Amino acid sequence: MIKNTAKLSLNKFLGINENADCVNGFSGEAVNMKNFSITENHKLKKRNGYSYIISHTDKPIYAMWYGEFNSGWLFLYVAGDRLYKYSFATTISTDLGYIGAGRAKIFSFGSYIYILNSINYYRYNGSSLAAVDGYVPTVLINSSPNGSGTNYEAVNILTVR
Incomplete structure (x- = not known):
């Protein structure tokens, strides 16, 4: 049978006290805290x-x-060397294609989602997956034989080119 307990309202959360001797703690202090976050x-x-x-x-x-x-x-x-799209409505994963094995980064920019791993660079437009052929910048102009010249464009570090 559940005891008749009073509702406790706290004005400020003081943190967690995991001391084994502390059963009741101070008002605003938790002994055990699972599945909670602290707001600002x-x-x-x-x-x-x-x-x-x-x-x-x-x-x-x-x-x-x-x-x-x-x-x-x-x-x-x-997952593995494949890119998947998951639908929460149907709970089905759709295989979108091969991208190569290894850790990857996924980010959105403009009207594409980009997938970058240590081997390949792909973009997804919502219906198809395609490899990105990176732009090769002209980093120096008016170069002399000793390697000096005028900086023109920044190095493109997103692709291996």
């Missing part, structure tokens, strides 16, 4: 939690990206 004004807010949505037991997951794209929300992830 020292209040507790319950976290939304988490759930498993994808499982690739045979492939490691190297990167994930979730954000607004083309007037909707998109969740992409790299």
Whole structure:
């Protein structure tokens, strides 16, 4: 049977006291705190939690990206050497194509999502995945045989070219 307990309202959260002897603590001090975050004004807010949505037991997951794209929300992830799109509505992962194995970075810029790993550089437009052929800049002009010249463009470090 549940005891009749009074509701306690705190004005400021003072932190966690994990001392084994401290059962009651001070008002505003927690002995055990799970699934909470602290807001800017020292209040507790319950976290939304988490759930498993994808499982690739045979492939490691190297990167994930979730954000607004083309007037909707998109969740992409790299598992093994493939890029996948996950649909929360159907709970189905769609294989978008090969990108190469290894850790990857996924970021959006303009009307594309870019996937960059140590081997390849790709972009996704919402329907197709394509390799990016990087721009080769002219870094020096008026070069002399000793290597001096006038700086013209910055080095493009996003591609191996």
